Amino acid sequence: MIDALPANALPFASALAGAEPFPSRATPRLVLREFEPDDVRAVWRIFRHEAMAPLHNLAPMGSLDDAKRLLDWRIGQWPRGYGVRWAIALRERPLDAIGSCGFDFHRRSHGAIELSYDLDPAQWRHGYAREALRAAIACAFDDSLGRPEVTRIEALTRPVNPRSAHLLQALGFQREGLLRQFRLWRDTPDERVDLECWSLLRVDPIPS
Ligand SMILES: CC(C)(COP(=O)(O)OP(=O)(O)OC[C@H]1O[C@@H](n2cnc3c(N)ncnc32)[C@H](O)[C@@H]1OP(=O)(O)O)[C@@H](O)C(=O)NCCC(=O)NCCS
Numbered sequence: 001m002i003d004a005l006p007a008n009a010l011p012f013a014s015a016l017a018g019a020e021p022f023p024s025r026a027t028p029r030l031v032l033r034e035f036e037p038d039d040v041r042a043v044w045r046i047f048r049h050e051a052m053a054p055l056h057n058l059a060p061m062g063s064l065d066d067a068k069r070l071l072d073w074r075i076g077q078w079p080r081g082y083g084v085r086w087a088i089a090l091r092e093r094p095l096d097a098i099g100s101c102g103f104d105f106h107r108r109s110h111g112a113i114e115l116s117y118d119l120d121p122a123q124w125r126h127g128y129a130r131e132a133l134r135a136a137i138a139c140a141f142d143d144s145l146g147r148p149e150v151t152r153i154e155a156l157t158r159p160v161n162p163r164s165a166h167l168l169q170a171l172g173f174q175r176e177g178l179l180r181q182f183r184l185w186r187d188t189p190d191e192r193v194d195l196e197c198w199s200l201l202r203v204d205p206i207p208s
Contacts, residue, residue: 032086
């Protein structure tokens with residue numbers, strides 16, 4: 001899920017990010033690259049899809065301007081030191097984003113970063129999310145993000161999102177428990193929803 005940066009969040013990598021080149025990656029079938037302004041239509045298409053509606057926590061995308069606001073936030077994350085967001089694209093069509101993944105860098109004192117991701121529903125069930133997240137996780141734990149103190153990757157999912165839980169399990173994440181009434185959600189503005197908390201530690205084995 002993608003939230004606005006909390007007012008009290010610490011820019012985690014502010015001293016390094018800006019100065020560091022964006023950590024693009026390639027996998028057998030995919031590229032993980034920096035977002036560009038031209039990705040606005042892809043972002044719009046993905047988040048307008050009806051299958052995505054119950055699964056993400058963004059304000060409804062009523063216009064391309066809403067997609068642009070999200071895109072601007074994503075593009076600014078790395079240079080501002082708030083995190084990293086990769087656009088995911090197929091190798092043969094690197095300009096066409098089919099999803100994204102990334103980490104929010106907060107809670108510096110905990111050594112934890114929060115993973116989130118999305119994939120165009122037209123591209124589900126090909127293993128692309130798994131492949132992209134393996135590369136992202138390797139980048140986090142091999143210190144390419146410039147933060148050797150990262151010891152823990154967290155992910156929060158809604159209990160109504162078994163596909164996401166399945167993905168995290170396949171990547172070796174452990175379910176730690178249910179965070180009760182933890183976060184406001186777009187379809188429950190007056191009530192906080194429960195979220196499952198998952199984690200992968202630097203020392204955990206990652207299934208092949
Ligand atoms: C979560 C989400 C990314 C998962 O997408 P997905 O397509 O299920 O995940 P993957 O790309 O890893 O695909 C895995 C499936 O592809 C299959 N697959 C097919 N070819 C494959 C290949 N070559 N390699 C690996 N897996 C392959 C796997 O068997 C698996 O199928 P299964 O679910 O029936 O077991 C997607 O549902 C999504 O974007 N949800 C909305 C956003 C969201 O929920 N974010 C989470 C909160 S941050």
